[in-house]
Amino acid sequence: MDLSRSQAGAARMAHVMAIPYPGRGHINPMMNFCKLLVSNTTDVLVTFVVTEEWLGFIGSEPKPDAVQFASIPNVIPSERARAENFPMFIEAVMTKMEAPVEQLLDRHELPVTTILADTYLFWAVRIGNKRKIQVGSFWTMSVSVFSVFHHFDLLAQNNHFPVDLAERGDELVDYIPGLPPTRLVDLPTFFEGKGRATLNRALECFSWMPKAQYIIFTTFYKLEARAVDALKAELPLPIYTVGPLIPYMELKAKSSLSASRNDRPDYVRWLDSQPEASVLYISLGSFLSVSSDQMEELTAGVRSSGVRFLWVSRDSDSWVKDGFCGDRGRVVPWCDQLKVLNHSAVGGFWTHCGLNSTLEAVFAGVPMLAFPIFWDQIPNCKQVEQDWKIGWRVKKSRDELVPRQAIAEIVQRFMDLDSEDGKAIRKMASELQQACGQAILNGGSSHSDINAFIGDISKKIMC
Known part of the structure; x- marks a missing residue:
């Protein structure tokens, strides 16, 4: 699809710039969400922004015409080495990607009307606020983990951070809204090691989160209803649970294709022979x-x-x-x-x-x-x-x-x-x-929230 459509047509389109955190576990759900957006309406176009390295990884994967790739230079360490020095990788993501994304926005012919950015890319909220572009904060972990970070101050107030897990790991956290009682040792690994080294950056992301206009969760409502309800009662931002953001649409297509062709991989044929x-x-x-x-x-x-x-x-x-x-x-x-x-x-x-x-x-x-x-x-x-x-x-x-x-x-x-x-x-x-x-059926909670998000980002264009 040519994104440089007529100005009259473009004025009615929601142009979403999707910016995932550069990791497979973040890119995949955001791409799945973008595919769902454009499959539910013809009034949304998506520019999906990745580094040149990641474009090489995923650029040939099938996607709808209404989703187009755009790349920024490789300003962060290679994906192949990010586990070797994770804190350094995080620091590069937080500090090196903002400028090339801004340059991409300056060069784009079709104005971007919504930025959809991973919550960890806090600088995307800063860009949106500065340019008066609405921002959707896209969280790829559980709602419960989101709530832990959002209420992190409660851990300190209750003398639960910092702590030595070897001595106090079995103590219960029972004061985070919407969260069932949870042992300290069952919280994310931010008490020590690499997790502690990156904690301040994670908390900085949550200081910017309320300045976004929308929050999108990749789970479905019934899976974490209490945590979702607690956040909806507390936060003034619209919250959408649109998951599971896994490629279930492609599963049906692949099944029908496999049925018509005997080209299944060896491991599938092996599974076929098992009880x-x-x-x-x-x-x-x-x-x-x-x-x-x-x-x-x-x-x-x-x-x-x-x-x-x-x-x-x-x-x-x-x-x-x-x-x-x-x-x-x-x-x-x-x-x-x-x-x-x-x-x-x-x-x-x-x-x-x-x-x-x-x-x-x-x-x-x-x-x-x-x-x-x-x-x-x-x-x-x-x-x-x-x-x-x-x-x-x-x-x-x-x-x-x-x-x-x-x-x-x-x-x-x-x-x-x-x-x-x-x-x-x-x-x-x-x-x-x-x-x-x-949840994903027509009228289900996720299907309804996807359409609500489309309606909300489109309304802003018409105003």
């Missing part, structure tokens, strides 16, 4: 990874469990030994995760509990073995096990090295479909799956 709900799908995310010692225990435990597994790992060459998989497993460098989770052979998901993966499991109705590593994955794990009751926590403490015997035992119990515990989490997962499906 129903017998396979444990294992993925530890695309960013941070576990220690080499823990990986050794994990591989040994999974293998000795005797459970069927599909394991996705980009660096499997470093740990997969000859004969590891046998007839009961497969290791692949990449897979279509949502398609795998929706396959009838998959009965469980070993996950790091990033929100996108968690939402995909909820959508598919698959229970989880939670193995969080960093930041928001920790409270997501707590929600999976205690609040939603759709999974089990593998590690009992953050720094614990889980031995292979314990891994084998929990995997066997988890994949036992006849056990009472297994039946209970699968029943809850099925109920949450239904609520998720209802």
Whole structure:
């Protein structure tokens, strides 16, 4: 689609400049939201802004014509190295991207009417305020984690920050509006290490958040209704829950395509040959990874469990030994995760509990073995096990090295479909799956909020 339309037509269009935080877990949900926006109306155009490196990664991926890419120079460290010095990467994102985005705005022929920016890109709110462009603050973690940061001052007031988690980690936080009682050790990892080093930057983002005009959450209302309601009662900004922002629209298209062509990948054909709900799908995310010692225990435990597994790992060459998989497993460098989770052979998901993966499991109705590593994955794990009751926590403490015997035992119990515990989490997962499906139907909470957001950003143009 040519974004330089006639001035008469352009004057009626909402032109959204979408600026994701440069990481896969942030880019994907924002792109999915942009696709939903343009699929619900012909009156929205999107310019999706990424670095030149990220354009190389995703520029050839399919998207609607109404979504166009624009790039800024590689002013931040490479995606391939960001885990090596995460605080330095964060600092670059906070300080180096603003100027080239401003230059992009100056060069754009079609005026931008709304900026949709990741909440972590606080400078986008500053740009919007300065240029009188409305800004939607786009939060890619759970509503509960948003609320923790928004109410961070309450932690200090209640003598819960700073603290030594080894001594006081089991103390309960029961004063954050909309949040069920939560142990300090189950909050994001901002008490120490890399998390503590980046905390002030995260809090700076939340000091700018109220200066935006909209807040968009990537979850769906029923998943975190109490936290959403508490924020709506407190904040004067419109709040939209538009998730799950996972590629569920593409899932249907791919399914029909696969039905008409026998071109399914090997791992899907392998899943086709497995009994129903017998396979444990294992993925530890695309960013941070576990220690080499823990990986050794994990591989040994999974293998000795005797459970069927599909394991996705980009660096499997470093740990997969000859004969590891046998007839009961497969290791692949990449897979279509949502398609795998929706396959009838998959009965469980070993996950790091990033929100996108968690939402995909909820959508598919698959229970989880939670193995969080960093930041928001920790409270997501707590929600999976205690609040939603759709999974089990593998590690009992953050720094614990889980031995292979314990891994084998929990995997066997988890994949036992006849056990009472297994039946209970699968029943809850099925109920949450239904609520998720209802949210995205016409008239559902997420579908309605997407249309409300479109209406609100369009009204401002007509005024």
